[in-house]
Amino acid sequence: MNMRIAWFAWVARHFGEYGYGDGLLKGAVGTVVVLLTAGLVGYTLRRSRPAAVLSAGAVVALGVVWQATH
Secondary structure (H helix, E strand, O other): OHHHHHHHHHHHHOHHHOOHHHOHHHHHHHHHHHHHHHHHHHHHOOOOHHHHHHHHHHHHHHHHHHHHHO
16 A cells, blocks of 8 residues: 555656657656556556546546647
8 A cells, every 4th residue: 555655656746757748768658657557546446346447547548648748
């Protein structure tokens, strides 16, 4: 549980650094960050499979859209 909180805190602290507009490397790192965060969200909500799948999908969609526009 503490590692999940630490991960979300780290992502929040570095939120503005991972966009596709800054180059291929930062875009790839940003994509990995989005996918790991979606995996953690899905894992956190694993007791309710529909909620886990929907929330992980929403994190991926919103993360990729945010990266593509910044």
